[in-house]
Amino acid sequence: MTKNSAISVRGLRKAFGNLEVLKGIDLELAHGEVLGLIGPSGSGKSTLIRCLNMLEVPTAGTVLVQGRTVSPKFKAPAPAMGTGELRRKVGMIFQHFNLFPHLTVMDNIISGPVRVLRETRSEAESHARDLLEQVGLVDKANAYPAHLSGGQKQRVAIARSLAMRPEVLLLDEVTSALDPELVGEVLEVIRRLAANGMTMVLVTHEMGFAADIASRVIFMEDGQIAEEGTPEQILRNPTSDRLRGFLSRFHG
16 A cells, blocks of 8 residues: 555456456555465466456456556546556566567567657667567577577567566466476576566466565465465465465475
8 A cells, every 4th residue: 555566456356247256355566576476277366467457457446556546448537547558567478478470579579669658760679689688589689489489489578578668567377388498498587587676476386486586475266365475484384274285286
């Protein structure tokens, strides 16, 4: 509820028909925090993260970004924030990379900054080259998505999101569609973003990774926050039977 929160969520509910998927979520995300969301399939993790940038419109409750109430409308009267402004401030990266297949890597990255942020092409390309350097793909600037591995596509998707200069990044199971040997290269990029102070919400099944980079972990179950705490408390020393049972699936 503090003014300094990057995102605040109050009483958030989401139903699809008669099925209530989120059942009254209250959440604060501080600037520079990396929040890990874990829980069984169907617990509401992805719905929650999609509500944070209005890809799903909540049935009830409020989402605030930098203390301003978010509206589901593209433009909203002040002081509310419409989705046009929201999605510049809060970037999202999905399981499936959603790259434009007919555009090169470079053009995928600069299309948003040129069209939405009104950057000149040369400004956007200069920033894109820096981002490709960060994700280790400078040599792929002129390649098309069809010629990239899954891990490379996901790294381009991260660079494309960063090109919009977001203040918060939402990452929804970004490694779940990748072959196991490609997961590490994507996690390394996210690890560097965390080290550089990027505010992030991360839905993941990579428990070891969450333990390493999250500042806080939330365990969701049945549309509610069942437990929250540090990675040490939640992932390394779970006390409840249901949390231990969930984590036991990832060991062995």
